[in-house]
Structure formats: structure tokens, C-alpha cells
Amino acid sequence: MTIYQSFLPAAGTLDGVDLPTLAAHLPTPFYAYSASAIRNRVTQLQQALKGLDARLCFAVKANSNIGVLNLMAGLGVGADIVSLGELRRAQRAGIAASRIVFSGVGKTEEEIAAALVAGVWRFNLESADELALLQAVARRQGVIARAAVRVNPDVDARTHAKISTGKAENKFGVGFDEARIWFDDAARYPNVRLDGLHAHIGSQILELAPFEEALGRLATFWRELRDDGHIIESIDVGGGLGVCYRAGTDRPLAVADYVAAIRRGLEGYRGRIVLEPGRHLVAEAGVLVTRVIRVKHGQERDFLVLDAAMNDLMRPALYDAWHDMHPLHAEPRPLQRYDVVGPVCETGDTFARDRQLPRCEAGDLLLIAGAGAYGASMGSNYNSRPLPAEVLLDGGRYAVVRRRQSFEQMLAGEQLPQAWHAA
Ligand SMILES: Cc1ncc(COP(=O)(O)O)c(C=O)c1O
Numbered sequence: 071m072t073i074y075q076s077f078l079p080a081a082g083t084l085d086g087v088d089l090p091t092l093a094a095h096l097p098t099p100f101y102a103y104s105a106s107a108i109r110n111r112v113t114q115l116q117q118a119l120k121g122l123d124a125r126l127c128f129a130v131k132a133n134s135n136i137g138v139l140n141l142m143a144g145l146g147v148g149a150d151i152v153s154l155g156e157l158r159r160a161q162r163a164g165i166a167a168s169r170i171v172f173s174g175v176g177k178t179e180e181e182i183a184a185a186l187v188a189g190v191w192r193f194n195l196e197s198a199d200e201l202a203l204l205q206a207v208a209r210r211q212g213v214i215a216r217a218a219v220r221v222n223p224d225v226d227a228r229t230h231a232k233i234s235t236g237k238a239e240n241k242f243g244v245g246f247d248e249a250r251i252w253f254d255d256a257a258r259y260p261n262v263r264l265d266g267l268h269a270h271i272g273s274q275i276l277e278l279a280p281f282e283e284a285l286g287r288l289a290t291f292w293r294e295l296r297d298d299g300h301i302i303e304s305i306d307v308g309g310g311l312g313v314c315y316r317a318g319t320d321r322p323l324a325v326a327d328y329v330a331a332i333r334r335g336l337e338g339y340r341g342r343i344v345l346e347p348g349r350h351l352v353a354e355a356g357v358l359v360t361r362v363i364r365v366k367h368g369q370e371r372d373f374l375v376l377d378a379a380m381n382d383l384m385r386p387a388l389y390d391a392w393h394d395m396h397p398l399h400a401e402p403r404p405l406q407r408y409d410v411v412g413p414v415c416e417t418g419d420t421f422a423r424d425r426q427l428p429r430c431e432a433g434d435l436l437l438i439a440g441a442g443a444y445g446a447s448m449g450s451n452y453n454s455r456p457l458p459a460e461v462l463l464d465g466g467r468y469a470v471v472r473r474r475q476s477f478e479q480m481l482a483g484e485q486l487p488q489a490w491h492a493a
């Protein structure tokens with residue numbers, strides 16, 4: 071059973087907004103996010119979690135647009151951050167520090183200090199070195215930091231190798247044996263209250279079994295700790311729920327089944343459960359609207375050259391990811407096969423190969439679906455292309471949250487090498 075709800079625009083509309091009309095007001099390419107679709111996903115998950123002491127901490131890396139984060143704040147959702155920049159964004163958007171968890175293998179002393187000053191709720195620690203650093207910084211500040219150990223349960227999430235995080239060979243978390251030592255040695259870290267467990271095994275997971283396996287190992291470890299007198303107040307099960315990028319092919323898990331697995335897996339545990347969903351809440355709520363610059367008839371293939379490129383949406387170039395595409399012209403046209411590419415000077419700047427689409431012409435608008443997660447947030451200025459605009463749509467209205475970057479903004483902070491310093 072799947073819960074796939076399509077948010078793809080019917081006849082070119084998304085959340086009551088006609089995208090071609092919007093494109094007449096905004097330079098393409100631009101990202102558009104449906105607030106209603108995001109709200110639906112959040113409330114559906116919150117409903118499924120009823121009765122549990124659960125907290126949702128949205129993985130900011132998936133979509134760090136402050137309009138989207140502000141929407142999350144309004145729905146009572148906290149944040150999972152991995153950098154000070156994400157902390158600043160979450161706070162700017164109105165997410166209270168007391169609802170923020172800080173993950174990542176490379177937290178620096180500066181970041182830990184600033185996060186403690188800000189009052190983040192807890193740190194998900196990924197190495198003994200980090201534990202010692204947190205102890206030192208917290209002691210210096212005269213505070214007690216709350217922390218969870220991120221365990222690496224050595225589970226194959228059966229997803230793309232580049233986004234699998236829960237195998238022993240991956241850089242994330244620590245083994246159960248090491249985690250056990252941290253708890254037994256807790257007295258050595260008086261300024262760290264180590265009362266949580268955390269695991270995140272990967273992203274775009276479409277099967278229940280890897281989640282069940284990881285939950286089972288977490289629960290076994292929790293029971294062991296409990297029986298030895300350790301108090302665990304928070305178990306963070308990470309994120310990872312996959313979404314549908316290819317209608318009719320990808321079969322995402324039902325939220326009800328996923329939450330049932332959490333309930334089963336953590337049976338007997340009465341503390342707080344944290345979830346860090348990213349992609350599931352926003353991917354299908356977002357689209358990238360782009361215009362065809364020209365159709366190029368190459369020596370062997372026909373290329374649809376878009377004004378969006380790999381710097382705007384790098385998932386296809388990085389993971390060979392599939393994204394459904396829909397031309398926004400109203401009249402029916404015959405189907406044709408294209409390599410859909412951007413203007414960037416790399417052959418990898420390809421959104422799709424040999425994709426069958428209604429015939430397109432220069433000036434036509436094309437929508438790239440499933441772009442609400444790891445789209446704009448992974449954007450770059452490669453080929454000195456300004457970052458695109460991002461717009462929030464809500465029931466027939468739209469708000470531009472980020473304007474397209476100007477060339478001046480792109481060049482801000484750069485100067486010709488006039489001031490040379492002796493070194
Ligand atoms: C620690 C952590 N939590 C949560 C997430 C969110 O993952 P997803 O977007 O797959 O839900 C990630 C990214 O994979 C992550 O690294």
C-alpha cells in the first residue's frame with residue numbers, strides 16, 4: 071500500500087497558482103513550493119504519530135528556504151541542522167533553538183560554542199573527539215549540554231551509495247561498542263548529559279526492512295543500557311523516507327506503515343522519539359520552472375537546451391537521479407525524444423537522456439518535478455550563474471521568498487588583489 075499523493079500541477083497550476091502566469095512575472099528558472107502540499111505532509115505525519123511523545127525536526131539541508139522553514143515553525147516542527155549557517159536560517163525563520171538538534175561529523179569548536187550560546191536542544195555526537203570537545207566547550211561556558219550518541223547500526227539502506235549513511239564503512243556515527251563505552255564513562259563528561267540515541271541510515275529509502283533492522287538494533291541497545299541503569303530520554307530515528315520521482319515506478323512507503331514500524335521497533339520505550347524527515351516533507355511539493363532556450367539538433371541526438379542547469383538542480387548530474395518533467399504548453403503536441411540539458415559546460419549537465427516529451431520549441435516552459443528537496447539547497451554559482459528565485463505558493467497566492475541573485479550579489483565579497491600582505 072502506498073500513500074503517494076501527487077502534487078504535480080494539473081493543467082499547469084500548483085497550489086492554485088497558474089505557473090505560466092507566474093513565469094510572466096519572474097525570470098526563469100525559478101523554484102516554486104506548494105505550502106499546502108508541505109502542510110499536508112507534515113500534518114499527515116503528525117497524525118500518524120499521535121499518542122507518542124514525538125518531535126519532528128525537519129532536516130534543513132533538504133530545503134533551507136526561510137519561507138519553507140517559517141512554514142515548518144508554524145506547524146510546530148523543529149529543525150535538524152548540520153552547520154551554523156543552518157542554525158541562523160532556522161532561527162531567522164522562527165524555529166526556536168529549543169527545538170533544534172545539531173548533527174554532522176565535522177562540528178567545529180566555533181560551531182559547538184555558538185550552538186551552545188544559542189541554546190540548541192541537543193547535539194547528535196558522531197565521534198569521541200566531538201564528545202570531548204563538547205565537554206570542554208560546555209565546561210568553559212558553565213553549562214550542561216544535552217547530547218545523543220549517533221550510532222552506526224551497519225544496515226544497508228538499499229539506496230544510492232552516495233546517500234547511504236548507516237553502513238559500518240560510512241563516516242557517520244560510531245559502533246555500538248564504542249557508544250557503550252561513552253555511557254559507561256559518562257562521569258568523565260560532567261558537562262554533557264548523554265541521554266539520547268540517534269541513528270540515520272540513509273536517504274530516499276523505499277523499503278521498510280532497512281528501517282526495521284536499524285530500529286531493532288537501536289532498541290536492543292536501548293534495552294541493554296536501560297538494564298544497566300542508564301536513562302535514555304530521547305531516541306532519534308533520523309529521516310530517510312523516500313519519495314516518488316518517477317510516477318508509476320517509484321513506490322514510496324506509506325507513512326502509516328513507517329510509523330507502525332517505529333511503534334513496533336521501540337515498543338516499551340516511553341521517552342521522546344525524534345524524527346528528522348527532510349525529503350518526504352518537501353520534495354514533491356516543489357518544482358523547478360525553466361524555459362527552453364533552444365532545440366539543438368545534434369549530430370546524433372536532439373537536445374532540449376534549458377535555462378536551468380546542474381548548478382540549479384544537481385541531483386541528475388550527481389546521482390543520475392530521475393525527475394519527471396512536464397512541458398507547460400496547453401495544446402497537445404506529438405511526442406519526441408530529447409536529451410534534456412542545461413547551458414553549463416559539462417556533459418554531465420544533463421537532466422535526462424532520451425526522454426520522451428511533447429514536442430518543445432524555444433521559449434516553451436518546462437516544469438521539473440520533485441525539486442522541493444535537495445534542489446535549491448544544493449545550488450551553486452558554477453559557471454558564474456546567479457542563484458534562481460524561490461517562491462512559496464499558497465492557495466492561489468504567491469510570495470517571492472528569495473529573488474534571483476543579482477550579479478552584484480554574486481560578486482559581493484570579492485575584490486581584485488590590491489592589498490597584498492607579507493606572509
Ligand atoms: C542526520 C540526518 N538526518 C536527517 C536527514 C534527512 O534525510 P531525508 O531527507 O532522507 O529524510 C539526513 C540526510 O540524509 C541526515 O543526514
Ligand SMILES: N[C@@H](CCCC[NH3+])C(=O)O
Nearest residue numbers: 131233273274385443444
Ligand atoms: N542530496 C541527496 C540527499 C542527501 C541526504 C543528506 N544526508 C539527494 O539529493 O538525494
